[in-house]
Amino acid sequence: MKMNTGFRCNTALISGVAATLSLALTTFTAEALDNNVQIIGNLVTEPCVLDPTTADISLTFGNLVAKFFYTTSRTPGEPFIIRLLGCDASVGKTATVTFTGTESASLPGRMVPDAGDTQGIAFGIETDDDAAQPVPLNRPSPVFELSDGTTELRLRGYVQGEPDAIANQSILTGPFTGTATFEIAYP
Template identity: 45%
Template sequence: MKVKTMPGRLTLAALALVIGASGVSDAADNNVYLHGALVAEPCVIPPGDEEIALDFGTIIDKYLYQNTRTLSQPFAIHLEECDLSIGKTVKVKFTGTENVALPGLLAIDAASEATGIAVGLETGEGQALPLNQNSGSYVLQDGNTILTMKAYVQGEPQAIAQQRIGRGVFSAVATFNLEYE
């Protein structure tokens, strides 16, 4: 028997069929366990803001050899309809593949032409946001809250020392998770 989970109301309809049919057949007792959690989130991400694209433009390799990293580029996570009775703070965690040579920084995708670089993340104030770790707490505002972050490109130490940063187009993907308190 295949059990397919479907979103929203369809999940409830499928569950009702499974339970209703269980008394008719000779199925073993208690062989399907379903779990879930219904929660209230203090804020919502507005439609269209679920994905954030950041273009670093053209980066000159000589700049990385001299400075090890680029200047930071700002981006923001927009939160709307924040209800402070449900939560007053939020922590952000960016998850993704970590660069081996630069722990805490995001590895570029394997299909990228460029090599010897990684993407770093930081708060709006310039404090490092290591990949796969929660940030400090941000205070939510009643209504709308904007979480300002920054990203930068950094050369790997060995690639800089040997002047072997590979030129070309690159991309990297991280997922952000919000933890409300």
């Protein structure tokens, strides 16, 4: 099948122009300059390294009944650990963790489910201790003390109903996932 695009080309003319441009570009030489490449950085010592077995965290809440949120508003916390190895408390004494994700407009500091999932709920994180301090999304956590060797950052994740969805009993059911990344800082 022959196609007519409506364009006509003179290949000899195009070849001649390309050869002229090629020749013009090769007639100039680049001069080597002193210090024309500069590499700048800052080599630092971190007090700990992240245990790769705790780099990917998955929390499973199973089947949650929407009516549960209308009376209780949130699930109990599901514990998880971020483990830091080889900690040297002489290099750094504390750590914080910042979880980054899409924040809920109606529950600030908590994460909304991924697009296309259920609606009317958000995911929260708190410390796994008696104080159960909130770990707001997109902000540093409360400070964790480091100890020599292994330090475990003990946290809990939970699912919470959004206030309007609870008031209107409009939580959309179905499968849900939430995705966040975390970063460890040593202030």
